[in-house]
Amino acid sequence: MRVGYFQFDPVFGEVKRNLDVVSERLAHVECDLLVLPELFNTGYQFVSREEAVSLGEDIPGGATTARLLELAAARRMHVVAGLAERVGNAVYNSAALIGPSGLIGVYRKTHLFAEETLWFTPGDTGFPVYDIGPARIGLMICFDWFYPESARTLALKGADIIAHPSNLVLPHCPDAMVTRCLENRVFAVTCNRIGSEERAGKKRLTYIGNSEVVNPAGNILRRAAGNQVDLSVVEIDPSEAREKRITPFNDLLAARRPEHYSS
Protein backbone atom coordinates (compact mmCIF):
# COMPACT_ATOMS: atom_id res chain seq x y z
CA MET A 1 0.00 0.00 0.00
CA ARG A 2 1.28 3.47 -0.93
CA VAL A 3 0.78 6.24 1.59
CA GLY A 4 2.01 9.79 1.40
CA TYR A 5 1.71 13.43 2.21
CA PHE A 6 1.74 16.68 0.29
CA GLN A 7 3.47 19.34 2.39
CA PHE A 8 3.05 22.82 0.93
CA ASP A 9 2.37 26.46 1.79
CA PRO A 10 -1.32 27.36 1.69
CA VAL A 11 -1.98 31.10 1.35
CA PHE A 12 -4.54 32.45 3.77
CA GLY A 13 -7.97 32.97 2.24
CA GLU A 14 -6.89 32.06 -1.29
CA VAL A 15 -8.97 28.93 -1.52
CA LYS A 16 -8.91 28.63 -5.31
CA ARG A 17 -5.13 29.08 -5.43
CA ASN A 18 -4.63 26.45 -2.74
CA LEU A 19 -6.93 23.99 -4.46
CA ASP A 20 -5.17 24.60 -7.77
CA VAL A 21 -1.78 23.88 -6.19
CA VAL A 22 -3.08 20.60 -4.83
CA SER A 23 -4.82 19.57 -8.04
CA GLU A 24 -1.76 20.34 -10.13
CA ARG A 25 0.82 18.72 -7.90
CA LEU A 26 -1.25 15.59 -7.35
CA ALA A 27 -2.39 15.23 -10.96
CA HIS A 28 -0.03 12.33 -11.61
CA VAL A 29 0.59 10.90 -8.14
CA GLU A 30 0.37 7.14 -7.65
CA CYS A 31 -0.84 6.67 -4.12
CA ASP A 32 -3.49 4.81 -2.13
CA LEU A 33 -3.78 7.22 0.80
CA LEU A 34 -2.63 10.82 0.51
CA VAL A 35 -2.81 13.20 3.46
CA LEU A 36 -3.03 17.00 3.15
CA PRO A 37 -2.45 19.59 5.89
CA GLU A 38 -4.99 20.86 8.40
CA LEU A 39 -7.07 23.73 6.93
CA PHE A 40 -5.22 23.18 3.68
CA ASN A 41 -7.68 25.17 1.57
CA THR A 42 -8.05 28.30 3.72
CA GLY A 43 -4.84 28.65 5.70
CA TYR A 44 -4.69 28.58 9.47
CA GLN A 45 -4.55 31.98 11.10
CA PHE A 46 -8.14 33.14 11.36
CA VAL A 47 -8.70 36.45 13.12
CA SER A 48 -12.44 36.31 13.76
CA ARG A 49 -15.26 33.87 14.02
CA GLU A 50 -17.00 35.63 11.13
CA GLU A 51 -14.00 34.84 8.96
CA ALA A 52 -14.19 31.17 9.91
CA VAL A 53 -17.92 31.12 9.13
CA SER A 54 -17.30 32.85 5.84
CA LEU A 55 -14.52 30.49 4.74
CA GLY A 56 -16.16 27.39 6.16
CA GLU A 57 -17.74 24.96 3.70
CA ASP A 58 -20.28 22.25 3.70
CA ILE A 59 -18.92 18.70 3.45
CA PRO A 60 -19.56 17.24 0.94
CA GLY A 61 -21.55 20.09 -0.62
CA GLY A 62 -18.79 22.70 -0.77
CA ALA A 63 -16.34 23.61 -3.50
CA THR A 64 -13.34 22.13 -1.73
CA THR A 65 -14.87 18.72 -1.25
CA ALA A 66 -16.00 18.80 -4.88
CA ARG A 67 -12.41 19.31 -6.04
CA LEU A 68 -11.12 16.57 -3.74
CA LEU A 69 -13.79 14.16 -4.99
CA GLU A 70 -12.64 14.81 -8.55
CA LEU A 71 -9.02 14.28 -7.60
CA ALA A 72 -9.68 11.08 -5.61
CA ALA A 73 -11.74 9.65 -8.46
CA ALA A 74 -9.21 10.61 -11.12
CA ARG A 75 -6.25 9.14 -9.24
CA ARG A 76 -8.21 6.19 -7.79
CA MET A 77 -6.93 7.14 -4.37
CA HIS A 78 -8.06 8.10 -0.89
CA VAL A 79 -7.40 11.62 0.36
CA VAL A 80 -7.51 12.93 3.92
CA ALA A 81 -7.76 16.72 3.95
CA GLY A 82 -8.21 19.28 6.69
CA LEU A 83 -10.76 22.04 6.13
CA ALA A 84 -13.11 24.35 8.00
CA GLU A 85 -16.54 22.71 7.98
CA ARG A 86 -19.59 24.92 8.31
CA VAL A 87 -22.74 23.41 9.78
CA GLY A 88 -25.37 26.12 10.18
CA ASN A 89 -23.67 28.80 12.21
CA ALA A 90 -21.09 26.44 13.72
CA VAL A 91 -17.65 25.87 12.22
CA TYR A 92 -15.57 22.79 12.94
CA ASN A 93 -11.89 22.23 12.28
CA SER A 94 -12.50 19.04 10.33
CA ALA A 95 -10.80 16.36 8.28
CA ALA A 96 -12.58 14.62 5.45
CA LEU A 97 -11.73 11.14 4.19
CA ILE A 98 -12.59 10.95 0.53
CA GLY A 99 -12.28 7.85 -1.66
CA PRO A 100 -12.52 7.19 -5.38
CA SER A 101 -16.25 6.60 -4.99
CA GLY A 102 -17.09 9.52 -2.73
CA LEU A 103 -17.01 10.90 0.77
CA ILE A 104 -16.31 8.22 3.39
CA GLY A 105 -16.32 10.20 6.61
CA VAL A 106 -15.64 13.41 8.47
CA TYR A 107 -13.75 13.92 11.71
CA ARG A 108 -14.18 17.12 13.74
CA LYS A 109 -11.13 18.10 15.81
CA THR A 110 -11.52 17.13 19.44
CA HIS A 111 -8.72 19.17 21.02
CA LEU A 112 -8.69 22.75 19.73
CA PHE A 113 -5.42 24.66 20.18
CA ALA A 114 -5.10 28.23 21.49
CA GLU A 115 -7.22 30.73 19.51
CA GLU A 116 -8.89 27.96 17.55
CA THR A 117 -11.10 27.74 20.63
CA LEU A 118 -12.46 31.18 19.66
CA TRP A 119 -13.35 30.34 16.06
CA PHE A 120 -14.25 26.68 16.07
CA THR A 121 -16.75 24.47 17.86
CA PRO A 122 -15.16 21.51 19.68
CA GLY A 123 -15.55 18.34 17.66
CA ASP A 124 -18.49 16.07 18.39
CA THR A 125 -17.59 13.05 16.27
CA GLY A 126 -15.08 11.30 18.53
CA PHE A 127 -12.13 9.65 16.78
CA PRO A 128 -13.41 7.65 13.80
CA VAL A 129 -11.83 4.68 12.05
CA TYR A 130 -12.80 3.72 8.49
CA ASP A 131 -12.02 0.46 6.72
CA ILE A 132 -10.99 1.38 3.18
CA GLY A 133 -10.03 -2.17 2.13
CA PRO A 134 -6.25 -2.37 2.33
CA ALA A 135 -6.23 -0.78 5.80
CA ARG A 136 -8.32 0.81 8.51
CA ILE A 137 -7.76 4.56 8.65
CA GLY A 138 -8.05 6.57 11.85
CA LEU A 139 -8.34 10.34 11.81
CA MET A 140 -6.96 12.96 14.15
CA ILE A 141 -5.87 16.56 13.59
CA CYS A 142 -2.74 18.41 14.68
CA PHE A 143 -2.90 19.18 18.44
CA ASP A 144 -4.82 15.95 19.06
CA TRP A 145 -1.33 14.39 19.05
CA PHE A 146 -0.64 16.09 22.40
CA TYR A 147 -3.30 13.97 24.09
CA PRO A 148 -2.22 10.31 24.08
CA GLU A 149 -5.86 9.34 24.38
CA SER A 150 -6.42 10.36 20.75
CA ALA A 151 -4.10 7.86 19.09
CA ARG A 152 -4.88 5.26 21.76
CA THR A 153 -8.58 5.54 21.03
CA LEU A 154 -7.93 5.12 17.31
CA ALA A 155 -5.78 2.04 17.99
CA LEU A 156 -8.40 0.53 20.28
CA LYS A 157 -10.95 1.06 17.51
CA GLY A 158 -8.70 -0.89 15.15
CA ALA A 159 -6.85 1.77 13.16
CA ASP A 160 -3.85 0.52 11.20
CA ILE A 161 -2.85 3.96 9.92
CA ILE A 162 -3.43 7.31 11.59
CA ALA A 163 -3.94 10.09 9.05
CA HIS A 164 -2.94 13.30 10.78
CA PRO A 165 -3.43 16.64 8.96
CA SER A 166 -1.48 19.29 10.87
CA ASN A 167 -0.38 22.91 11.05
CA LEU A 168 2.46 22.59 13.54
CA VAL A 169 4.31 25.60 14.91
CA LEU A 170 5.96 23.96 17.96
CA PRO A 171 8.84 21.53 17.53
CA HIS A 172 7.74 18.48 19.50
CA CYS A 173 5.19 16.63 17.40
CA PRO A 174 7.38 14.89 14.81
CA ASP A 175 9.39 13.05 17.48
CA ALA A 176 6.31 12.48 19.62
CA MET A 177 4.60 10.69 16.73
CA VAL A 178 7.35 8.06 16.98
CA THR A 179 6.12 7.41 20.52
CA ARG A 180 2.49 7.41 19.37
CA CYS A 181 3.26 4.77 16.74
CA LEU A 182 5.30 2.62 19.13
CA GLU A 183 2.82 2.71 21.98
CA ASN A 184 -0.04 1.77 19.64
CA ARG A 185 1.82 -0.25 17.00
CA VAL A 186 0.25 1.75 14.19
CA PHE A 187 1.48 3.68 11.19
CA ALA A 188 1.04 7.44 11.12
CA VAL A 189 1.09 9.87 8.25
CA THR A 190 1.46 13.39 9.59
CA CYS A 191 1.07 16.07 6.92
CA ASN A 192 2.19 19.46 8.10
CA ARG A 193 2.40 22.72 6.16
CA ILE A 194 5.33 25.05 5.61
CA GLY A 195 5.69 28.80 5.27
CA SER A 196 4.41 31.45 7.61
CA GLU A 197 1.33 33.59 8.15
CA GLU A 198 1.02 37.02 9.70
CA ARG A 199 -2.50 38.35 9.79
CA ALA A 200 -3.33 41.92 10.84
CA GLY A 201 -2.63 42.42 14.53
CA LYS A 202 -1.44 38.85 15.04
CA LYS A 203 1.94 37.35 15.79
CA ARG A 204 3.64 35.71 12.84
CA LEU A 205 3.26 31.94 12.82
CA THR A 206 5.93 29.86 11.16
CA TYR A 207 5.14 26.24 10.42
CA ILE A 208 7.75 23.58 10.94
CA GLY A 209 7.17 21.22 8.01
CA ASN A 210 8.72 17.84 8.91
CA SER A 211 5.75 15.91 7.60
CA GLU A 212 6.45 12.23 8.09
CA VAL A 213 5.49 8.61 7.77
CA VAL A 214 6.27 6.47 10.84
CA ASN A 215 5.82 2.72 11.16
CA PRO A 216 4.64 0.60 14.11
CA ALA A 217 8.24 -0.10 15.15
CA GLY A 218 8.78 3.63 15.59
CA ASN A 219 10.94 4.00 12.51
CA ILE A 220 10.63 7.21 10.52
CA LEU A 221 10.18 5.94 6.96
CA ARG A 222 10.20 9.45 5.49
CA ARG A 223 10.45 12.89 7.00
CA ALA A 224 10.20 16.11 5.00
CA ALA A 225 12.43 19.12 5.47
CA GLY A 226 11.22 22.04 7.52
CA ASN A 227 10.69 24.51 4.73
CA GLN A 228 10.32 22.74 1.39
CA VAL A 229 7.32 21.72 -0.63
CA ASP A 230 7.37 17.93 -0.53
CA LEU A 231 5.14 15.33 -2.13
CA SER A 232 6.29 11.95 -0.81
CA VAL A 233 4.83 8.49 -1.17
CA VAL A 234 6.09 5.46 0.76
CA GLU A 235 5.26 1.77 0.30
CA ILE A 236 4.08 0.15 3.52
CA ASP A 237 2.56 -3.16 4.60
CA PRO A 238 -0.39 -2.21 6.80
CA SER A 239 -0.57 -5.75 8.23
CA GLU A 240 2.44 -4.81 10.37
CA ALA A 241 0.02 -2.77 12.43
CA ARG A 242 -2.13 -5.83 13.15
CA GLU A 243 0.71 -7.69 14.87
CA LYS A 244 0.36 -6.31 18.37
CA ARG A 245 2.78 -8.71 20.07
CA ILE A 246 5.75 -6.69 21.18
CA THR A 247 7.50 -9.64 22.83
CA PRO A 248 6.50 -13.34 22.90
CA PHE A 249 5.07 -12.51 26.35
CA ASN A 250 3.40 -9.16 25.66
CA ASP A 251 0.41 -8.41 23.47
CA LEU A 252 0.31 -4.63 23.46
CA LEU A 253 -3.39 -3.99 23.80
CA ALA A 254 -4.36 -7.17 25.64
CA ALA A 255 -1.77 -6.35 28.33
CA ARG A 256 -3.36 -3.01 29.13
CA ARG A 257 -4.67 -2.87 32.69
CA PRO A 258 -7.52 -0.35 32.61
CA GLU A 259 -8.51 -1.20 36.18
CA HIS A 260 -5.40 0.72 37.24
CA TYR A 261 -5.84 3.71 34.89
CA SER A 262 -7.52 6.99 35.75
CA SER A 263 -9.74 8.36 33.00
Added chain:
Amino acid sequence: MRVGYFQFDPVFGEVKRNLDVVSERLAHVECDLLVLPELFNTGYQFVSREEAVSLGEDIPGGATTARLLELAAARRMHVVAGLAERVGNAVYNSAALIGPSGLIGVYRKTHLFAEETLWFTPGDTGFPVYDIGPARIGLMICFDWFYPESARTLALKGADIIAHPSNLVLPHCPDAMVTRCLENRVFAVTCNRIGSEERAGKKRLTYIGNSEVVNPAGNILRRAAGNQVDLSVVEIDPSEAREKRITPFNDLLAARRPEHYSS
Protein backbone atom coordinates in the same frame (compact mmCIF):
# COMPACT_ATOMS: atom_id res chain seq x y z
CA MET B 1 14.47 21.07 45.07
CA ARG B 2 17.33 18.78 44.11
CA VAL B 3 16.47 15.60 42.21
CA GLY B 4 18.85 13.06 40.77
CA TYR B 5 19.70 9.55 39.72
CA PHE B 6 22.49 7.12 40.38
CA GLN B 7 23.13 5.12 37.20
CA PHE B 8 25.44 2.17 37.81
CA ASP B 9 26.05 -1.48 36.96
CA PRO B 10 24.44 -3.88 39.46
CA VAL B 11 25.94 -7.38 39.41
CA PHE B 12 23.38 -10.16 39.30
CA GLY B 13 22.75 -11.80 42.65
CA GLU B 14 25.46 -9.86 44.50
CA VAL B 15 23.08 -7.96 46.71
CA LYS B 16 25.65 -6.93 49.31
CA ARG B 17 28.05 -5.66 46.66
CA ASN B 18 25.29 -3.65 44.98
CA LEU B 19 24.14 -2.15 48.27
CA ASP B 20 27.74 -1.28 49.16
CA VAL B 21 28.20 0.52 45.84
CA VAL B 22 25.08 2.58 46.47
CA SER B 23 25.94 3.35 50.11
CA GLU B 24 29.46 4.43 49.23
CA ARG B 25 28.61 6.53 46.19
CA LEU B 26 25.71 8.26 47.91
CA ALA B 27 27.45 8.80 51.24
CA HIS B 28 27.97 12.49 50.59
CA VAL B 29 25.26 13.34 48.06
CA GLU B 30 23.15 16.46 48.62
CA CYS B 31 19.77 15.65 47.15
CA ASP B 32 16.08 15.73 48.04
CA LEU B 33 14.92 12.91 45.76
CA LEU B 34 17.34 10.31 44.44
CA VAL B 35 16.19 7.57 42.08
CA LEU B 36 17.94 4.19 41.71
CA PRO B 37 17.45 1.65 38.93
CA GLU B 38 14.81 -1.07 38.75
CA LEU B 39 15.94 -4.21 40.64
CA PHE B 40 19.03 -2.29 41.67
CA ASN B 41 20.00 -4.70 44.44
CA THR B 42 19.64 -8.03 42.62
CA GLY B 43 20.21 -7.33 38.95
CA TYR B 44 17.60 -7.94 36.29
CA GLN B 45 18.01 -11.18 34.40
CA PHE B 46 16.31 -13.81 36.52
CA VAL B 47 16.21 -17.32 35.06
CA SER B 48 13.61 -18.95 37.31
CA ARG B 49 10.78 -18.09 39.59
CA GLU B 50 12.61 -19.81 42.43
CA GLU B 51 15.47 -17.39 41.96
CA ALA B 52 13.10 -14.43 42.18
CA VAL B 53 11.53 -15.86 45.33
CA SER B 54 14.95 -16.49 46.83
CA LEU B 55 16.25 -12.97 46.06
CA GLY B 56 12.97 -11.23 46.85
CA GLU B 57 12.78 -9.34 50.13
CA ASP B 58 10.16 -8.04 52.45
CA ILE B 59 9.55 -4.29 52.36
CA PRO B 60 10.34 -2.77 54.81
CA GLY B 61 11.56 -5.84 56.72
CA GLY B 62 14.33 -6.93 54.36
CA ALA B 63 18.01 -6.12 54.32
CA THR B 64 17.83 -3.85 51.29
CA THR B 65 15.15 -1.61 52.73
CA ALA B 66 17.11 -1.46 55.99
CA ARG B 67 20.16 -0.13 54.14
CA LEU B 68 18.06 2.39 52.21
CA LEU B 69 16.39 3.58 55.41
CA GLU B 70 19.84 4.21 56.90
CA LEU B 71 20.95 6.08 53.82
CA ALA B 72 17.81 8.22 53.56
CA ALA B 73 18.02 9.13 57.23
CA ALA B 74 21.74 9.92 57.09
CA ARG B 75 21.42 12.13 54.00
CA ARG B 76 18.03 13.59 54.97
CA MET B 77 16.74 12.64 51.52
CA HIS B 78 14.09 10.62 49.76
CA VAL B 79 15.10 7.57 47.75
CA VAL B 80 13.11 5.66 45.14
CA ALA B 81 14.60 2.22 44.54
CA GLY B 82 13.52 -0.75 42.50
CA LEU B 83 13.70 -4.17 44.13
CA ALA B 84 12.06 -7.61 44.06
CA GLU B 85 9.44 -7.66 46.81
CA ARG B 86 8.49 -10.99 48.28
CA VAL B 87 5.01 -11.33 49.80
CA GLY B 88 4.41 -14.92 50.85
CA ASN B 89 5.11 -16.95 47.74
CA ALA B 90 4.49 -14.04 45.36
CA VAL B 91 7.23 -11.75 44.07
CA TYR B 92 6.55 -8.28 42.71
CA ASN B 93 8.83 -6.05 40.68
CA SER B 94 8.45 -3.12 43.07
CA ALA B 95 9.69 0.36 43.81
CA ALA B 96 9.93 1.68 47.36
CA LEU B 97 9.77 5.36 48.28
CA ILE B 98 11.79 5.87 51.43
CA GLY B 99 12.16 9.15 53.30
CA PRO B 100 14.36 10.36 56.15
CA SER B 101 11.73 9.16 58.62
CA GLY B 102 10.94 5.80 57.11
CA LEU B 103 9.12 3.94 54.38
CA ILE B 104 6.51 6.06 52.63
CA GLY B 105 5.08 3.71 50.05
CA VAL B 106 5.55 0.81 47.68
CA TYR B 107 4.55 0.55 44.03
CA ARG B 108 4.28 -2.84 42.32
CA LYS B 109 4.96 -2.78 38.58
CA THR B 110 1.77 -2.80 36.55
CA HIS B 111 3.11 -3.68 33.10
CA LEU B 112 5.59 -6.56 33.25
CA PHE B 113 7.94 -6.90 30.28
CA ALA B 114 8.75 -10.14 28.46
CA GLU B 115 10.04 -12.91 30.81
CA GLU B 116 9.28 -10.79 33.85
CA THR B 117 5.78 -12.18 33.37
CA LEU B 118 7.20 -15.61 34.29
CA TRP B 119 8.87 -14.56 37.55
CA PHE B 120 6.76 -11.73 38.90
CA THR B 121 3.14 -11.25 39.87
CA PRO B 122 1.46 -8.29 38.10
CA GLY B 123 1.29 -5.27 40.39
CA ASP B 124 -1.88 -4.72 42.39
CA THR B 125 -1.19 -1.23 43.78
CA GLY B 126 -2.14 0.93 40.83
CA PHE B 127 0.01 4.02 40.28
CA PRO B 128 0.54 5.79 43.60
CA VAL B 129 1.37 9.44 44.26
CA TYR B 130 2.91 10.57 47.56
CA ASP B 131 3.17 14.10 48.87
CA ILE B 132 6.66 14.45 50.38
CA GLY B 133 6.39 18.17 51.11
CA PRO B 134 8.27 19.97 48.36
CA ALA B 135 6.53 17.90 45.67
CA ARG B 136 4.14 15.07 44.97
CA ILE B 137 6.00 11.98 43.74
CA GLY B 138 4.45 9.47 41.36
CA LEU B 139 5.96 6.03 40.85
CA MET B 140 6.22 3.88 37.77
CA ILE B 141 8.80 1.29 36.68
CA CYS B 142 10.60 0.85 33.37
CA PHE B 143 8.19 -0.65 30.76
CA ASP B 144 5.27 1.22 32.32
CA TRP B 145 6.56 4.11 30.17
CA PHE B 146 5.32 2.29 27.08
CA TYR B 147 1.71 2.66 28.22
CA PRO B 148 0.74 6.34 28.18
CA GLU B 149 -1.95 5.54 30.74
CA SER B 150 0.75 5.11 33.40
CA ALA B 151 2.13 8.63 33.39
CA ARG B 152 -1.33 10.05 32.64
CA THR B 153 -2.78 8.34 35.69
CA LEU B 154 0.03 9.72 37.84
CA ALA B 155 -0.57 13.24 36.48
CA LEU B 156 -4.32 12.97 37.05
CA LYS B 157 -3.56 11.94 40.63
CA GLY B 158 -1.49 15.09 41.04
CA ALA B 159 2.10 13.95 40.56
CA ASP B 160 4.64 16.74 40.04
CA ILE B 161 7.58 14.40 39.52
CA ILE B 162 7.55 10.88 38.14
CA ALA B 163 10.25 8.72 39.68
CA HIS B 164 11.00 5.99 37.17
CA PRO B 165 13.46 3.21 38.09
CA SER B 166 14.36 1.35 34.91
CA ASN B 167 16.44 -1.38 33.29
CA LEU B 168 16.13 -0.37 29.66
CA VAL B 169 17.49 -2.48 26.83
CA LEU B 170 15.58 -0.91 23.91
CA PRO B 171 16.44 2.57 22.64
CA HIS B 172 13.11 4.38 22.70
CA CYS B 173 12.36 5.31 26.28
CA PRO B 174 14.66 8.29 26.84
CA ASP B 175 13.10 10.25 23.97
CA ALA B 176 9.61 9.01 24.79
CA MET B 177 9.92 10.40 28.31
CA VAL B 178 10.13 13.86 26.73
CA THR B 179 6.67 13.21 25.32
CA ARG B 180 5.44 11.84 28.65
CA CYS B 181 6.57 15.03 30.41
CA LEU B 182 5.10 17.33 27.78
CA GLU B 183 1.74 15.62 27.55
CA ASN B 184 1.35 15.65 31.35
CA ARG B 185 3.38 18.74 32.24
CA VAL B 186 5.35 16.86 34.86
CA PHE B 187 8.99 16.28 35.67
CA ALA B 188 10.43 12.81 35.30
CA VAL B 189 13.56 11.26 36.73
CA THR B 190 14.34 8.06 34.87
CA CYS B 191 17.18 6.07 36.44
CA ASN B 192 18.45 3.33 34.18
CA ARG B 193 21.34 0.94 34.72
CA ILE B 194 24.40 0.29 32.57
CA GLY B 195 26.47 -2.79 31.79
CA SER B 196 25.26 -6.14 30.58
CA GLU B 197 24.08 -9.46 31.95
CA GLU B 198 24.31 -12.93 30.44
CA ARG B 199 22.86 -15.64 32.62
CA ALA B 200 23.21 -19.35 31.76
CA GLY B 201 21.19 -20.22 28.67
CA LYS B 202 19.97 -16.66 28.16
CA LYS B 203 20.66 -14.00 25.57
CA ARG B 204 23.00 -11.26 26.72
CA LEU B 205 21.15 -8.10 27.75
CA THR B 206 22.93 -4.78 27.41
CA TYR B 207 21.41 -1.79 29.18
CA ILE B 208 21.37 1.58 27.52
CA GLY B 209 22.06 3.97 30.40
CA ASN B 210 20.83 7.43 29.35
CA SER B 211 19.25 8.11 32.71
CA GLU B 212 17.71 11.54 32.61
CA VAL B 213 15.80 14.38 34.23
CA VAL B 214 13.15 15.98 31.99
CA ASN B 215 11.03 19.02 32.83
CA PRO B 216 7.37 19.80 32.05
CA ALA B 217 8.37 21.76 28.96
CA GLY B 218 9.98 18.65 27.54
CA ASN B 219 13.53 19.86 28.05
CA ILE B 220 16.15 17.30 29.00
CA LEU B 221 17.85 18.91 32.00
CA ARG B 222 20.42 16.13 32.30
CA ARG B 223 21.01 12.92 30.41
CA ALA B 224 23.66 10.38 31.31
CA ALA B 225 25.89 8.61 28.83
CA GLY B 226 25.03 5.11 27.69
CA ASN B 227 27.79 3.25 29.50
CA GLN B 228 29.16 5.30 32.38
CA VAL B 229 28.44 5.29 36.08
CA ASP B 230 26.75 8.62 36.72
CA LEU B 231 25.50 10.25 39.90
CA SER B 232 23.74 13.46 38.84
CA VAL B 233 21.69 15.95 40.79
CA VAL B 234 19.70 18.77 39.19
CA GLU B 235 17.96 21.73 40.81
CA ILE B 236 14.31 22.02 39.77
CA ASP B 237 11.27 24.06 40.74
CA PRO B 238 8.47 21.51 41.14
CA SER B 239 5.83 24.25 41.00
CA GLU B 240 6.43 24.33 37.23
CA ALA B 241 4.48 21.08 37.13
CA ARG B 242 1.46 22.69 38.76
CA GLU B 243 1.03 25.22 35.94
CA LYS B 244 -1.04 23.18 33.53
CA ARG B 245 -1.92 26.02 31.15
CA ILE B 246 -0.16 25.30 27.89
CA THR B 247 -1.61 28.33 26.11
CA PRO B 248 -3.83 31.13 27.48
CA PHE B 249 -6.69 29.10 25.98
CA ASN B 250 -5.69 25.58 26.98
CA ASP B 251 -5.51 24.04 30.42
CA LEU B 252 -3.91 20.68 29.75
CA LEU B 253 -5.94 18.42 31.99
CA ALA B 254 -9.16 20.44 32.05
CA ALA B 255 -9.25 20.32 28.24
CA ARG B 256 -9.26 16.53 28.15
CA ARG B 257 -12.43 15.14 26.62
CA PRO B 258 -12.89 11.70 28.19
CA GLU B 259 -16.31 11.30 26.63
CA HIS B 260 -14.49 10.77 23.32
CA TYR B 261 -11.77 8.42 24.66
CA SER B 262 -11.89 4.64 24.60
CA SER B 263 -10.58 3.03 27.77
